[in-house]
Amino acid sequence: MARGRCEQCAAVAALATARWYPDSHGLVLRCSLCEGVLLRLVDHDDRSGVDLRGLSFLEFTPQERRESEIDAV
Ligand SMILES: [Zn+2]
Numbered sequence: 001m002a003r004g005r006c007e008q009c010a011a012v013a014a015l016a017t018a019r020w021y022p023d024s025h026g027l028v029l030r031c032s033l034c035e036g037v038l039l040r041l042v043d044h045d046d047r048s049g050v051d052l053r054g055l056s057f058l059e060f061t062p063q064e065r066r067e068s069e070i071d072a073v
Pocket of ligand 1: 008
């Protein structure tokens with residue numbers, strides 16, 4: 001399961017424990033401890049972007065990486 005460290009409170013947790021909030025342009029993922037913004041998924045026309053400024057690191061297993069590559073195809 002992908003884990004990350006919150007830039008604001010330094011908590012390390014699985015992203016599955018974070019809280020997802022839809023907004024007008026996409027999704028916002030917030031830390032379950034401090035409510036700081038971990039990442040934003042932004043949709044614009046036919047493209048999507050990811051803002052990762054709220055994470056000081058993001059890690060995942062090789063299996064998760066392979067699965068994401070398969071999903072991207
Ligand atoms: Zn936090």
